[in-house]
Amino acid sequence: MTGYVLYGYPESGSAAIEVALVAAEIPFTFHNLDVDNGALETAEFQAVNPRGQVPALKHPDGSIITEVPAILNHLADAHPHCGLAPAPGTSERAQHDRWLAFLHANVYEAVLRYYYTERYTDDPASVPAVKSAAFSYIARHLALFGDAITQGPFLLGDQPYGVDYLAWTLTTWLDPDHVQSASPVLAHLARAVADQPKLQEVIARNTPS
Ligand SMILES: N[C@@H](CCC(=O)N[C@@H](CS)C(=O)NCC(=O)O)C(=O)O
Incomplete structure (x- = not known):
């Protein structure tokens, strides 16, 4: 197609x-x-x-x-x-979809709250507080996601899937030290995604300098 x-x-x-x-x-x-x-x-x-x-x-x-x-x-x-996800109906696929939804609903959403904070409050004075709460929320949810990486380097082992590409994308928007301290295994996952030889061009195009 x-x-x-x-x-x-x-x-x-x-x-x-x-x-x-x-x-x-x-x-x-x-x-x-x-x-x-x-x-x-x-x-x-x-x-x-x-x-x-x-x-x-x-x-x-x-x-x-x-x-x-x-x-x-x-x-x-x-x-x-x-090979973008495990086969539908398998337990692996259920875990893939679970953590994909988790990253989207929690981390992606909180990153938006961190960067577009003024959209999340009608009170300009509360922007710094909303931003700081978003920062802690991101760290907590990165750690929960990291705890789900049991074998590595990717969420479900040796094969990278869609969930890993979203995880990598989210980490590129955050301070590497923040990611490393929230979850060293997630930082390792992100490096493993970025190290794939055939992805070098697209990774470079999408990595903030
Ligand atoms: N829930 C959406 C979020 C999309 C989103 O927030 N995209 C950002 C870029 S990362 C955007 O388009 N921002 C421009 C804006 O909201 O004005 C999704 O999963 O695609």
């Missing part, structure tokens, strides 16, 4: 999808949005995702998929031989 279009911009949530597509060798076109010049607010992009956020993936049939876990699991199921 060909013809996916990924809407995103470097170092954003689209990185998790871009890395997964490259790892799985699934052909796609990257629609790089010029966010600094209002590309998320244009009528054209609002028609793609009314929430005005990335990533959004246009399926070859023209339909749009948003939300990172939905996109990753769709790609895994549509391309079962690409």
